[in-house]
Amino acid sequence: MQPQKNETNADLTGDVWAGTGNYMRILIIEDDKDAASWLMKGLKESGHIVDLASDGELGFAVANEGRHDVLIVDRMLPKVDGLTIISQLRSNGHKTPILILSALSDVDERVKGLRAGGDDYLAKPYSFSELLARVEGLGARKLLDPKDAKLKAADLELDLLTRTVTRDGKPIVLQPREFKLLEYLVRNAGHIVTRTMLLENVWDYHFDPQTNVIDVHVSRLRGKLDKGFAEPLLQTVRGAGYMIRAR
Amino acid sequence: MASIVVILSYVYYDTISLLEQQDQETIRADVLGLTDQYRVGGVAGILETIERRNAQKGEMLYMLADPSGSHIAGNLVSLPINSIPDDSWFDFKIKSADKNATADHTAHGYNVQLPDGYQLVVARDVEDIRVFRDRILYSLYWGLGFAVVIGLGVGTAFSRSFLRRVDSITNTSQKIMNGNLSDRMPISGSGDELDRLAHSLNDMLNKIELLMQGMREVSGNVAHDLKTPLTRMRARLEDALRGEDKVAQRHALEQNVHDCDNLLATFNALLSITQLEAGQQRTSLENLDAYATLADVVELYEPLAEENHGTIQLRAQPGLIIKAKRELMAQALTNLLDNALKYGASKDGGTHIIVSGRIEQSNTVISVSDQGTGIPEKDRTRVLDRFVRLDESRTKPGNGLGLSLVSSIATLLGGKLIIRDNNPGLKAELHLPYAG
DSSP, X not given: OOGGGGGGGGBOXXXXXXXXXOOOEEEEEOSOHHHHHHHHHHHHHTTOEEEEEOSHHHHHHHHTTTOOSEEEEESSOSSSOHHHHHHHHHXXXXXXXXXXXXXXXXXHHHHHHHHTTOSEEEESSXXXXXXXXXXXXXXXXXXXXXXXXXXXXXXXXXXXXXXXXEETTEEXXXXXXXXXXXXXXXXXXXXXXXXXXXXXXXXOOOSOOSSOHHHHHHHXXXXXXXXXXXXXXXXXXXXTEEEEOOO | OHHHHHHHHHHHHHHHHHHHHHHHHHHHHHHHHHHHHHHHHHHHHHHHHXXXXXXXXXXXXXXXXXXXXXXXXSSOOOOOGXXXXXXXXXXXXXXXXXXXXXXTOEEEEEEEEOGGGOEEEEEEEXXXXXXXXXXXXXXXXXXXXXXXXXXXXXXHHHHHHXXXXXXXXXXXXXXXXXXXXXXXXXXXXXXXXXXXXXXXXXHHHHHHXXXXXXXXXXXXXXXXXXHHHHHHHHHHHHHHHHOOOHHHHHHHHHHHHHHHHHHHHHHHHHHHHHHHHHTGGGGGOEEEEHHHHHHHHHHHHHHHHHHTTOEEEEEXXXXXXXXXXXXHHHHHHHHXXXXXXXXXXXXXXXXXXXXXXXXXXXXXXXXXXXXSOOOOGGGTTGGGSTTOOOGGGTTSSXXXXXXXXXXXXXXXXXXXXXEEEOSSSEEEEEEEEBOO
């Protein structure tokens, strides 16, 4: 039972994913120098512009200028705590998406972080591809109108009211969970979503099962979406996750 | 001891003051009578009365003096009457010059200023009272002294033996601190407070020893389980450093990332167990219908089971109310399903899993059963311990923490995990308190 066997279906480049190409301005507020420089290097290599603040006070001051597209905030910081920065930014009216990094993986801690105004929560240690996928997902989020009843990606169309799906005008019948899975993928079309992101957002589970149950669900969905079409829509990005083509 | 003092003092003051009061009353009455007589008959009027009363030896003492203080009548002769304050009470010693009275006895008297400068003293021999008072005081002092000595003696002896026992408890704890963990507090057998203390300390020590034993086993297992993958990773890296083949080097790095992920997963599971055992999450538990979680998790795992030519059946009805957290229940169930999928393949090759939920007496019982080889009866408790992997499972990926995690979740929720025979196969049952 090696879940990896499903990945051969639609391999992208065969290389580790290196970003979407749409650059973002990212602010990292992190006091651990090694972790920060590792993050900066990776995000810059993925084509983003990265600023770094090494304590809470400075971090808040820079974030408060509102020049960034995404904030990456460490939970525990010298001078001003990460959660305090976030709730202050939110009460100042900033809507910049925020990813919280934390050594605390407890579900209760996660809830605290999101309640303070964070948009996503990633427990340390994490893989860079996981972080990149989440940051780019957050950066892209603001482009979509959540009230829009129709979502589109390439020739795929989802109607959120009637909960129907068509590809190139042909209807595709999906189970409720498959629809939810597809909806999440399409909302992040053009961006990678990791298995953990799917487990968190589609199933609302915040732990990693030992076996990778997600792969089977995705491969079933892919079977329904790509059946009869020459060009695969749902792609596996090796070492990172999945992506639906936007165009 | 204090009570003896209080009682004696009470007796002393009560008796003495009563007797003294009686004497004073008698004297006062006599004084009144004599002054009346003086007013009527002058010096001559009281002279006769005084002479008559003094004729016989008695307790009453008198002295009549002229304005210059010279003795006129009465058996008291020695008193320096002018130096005694007028109209007041006083004490004095009877002298041998005084007639019809016992010399050296103590007397209590009253000095009256009569009209025309004459003075009258009426007194009474109070030697008996003085002796009585002295005797009481004497016994009071002795009694007190005795009580103090006895009290100190007994107290010292008692506290010595108490201190000796406290010392032996202190010594024992020193020995235990120095590493002799099997040592226990001495018990005298009297069943007193110290014995009760020693008993509960011993119970605590037993519990600690058990926990430490568990800790030692876990640390030993952790060390062993870490050493194997770390050795492998090190060898792989060394090999890659020596070689020139870029593709092989890349492969080695990928393998190492994979191994690191497994190690991290092990640590995460271990941390989760520790956190669960600390019980911090107990405060955020709420009423939950386990049916919803069962249905959810079954739906999550069904495709995987089908890929393995297997099935998952859900046999439950809504209403399986427990006090829990959806996340914890799901974590427990996914672990049980992971196990069932890993080890539960029946002889025909398919994995047939039944997830059921029912209410049994005051418990909600949730079970996951398969038709695989099961676990031998002797190992059924052992497999709940951390890092225990049965020989048959060593070849498959895993960290030996799955069932421990489920067991600690069950404990946190106030229940337990029971491993049973499914004839054939394994049945893992979660017994949780029904909260409906």
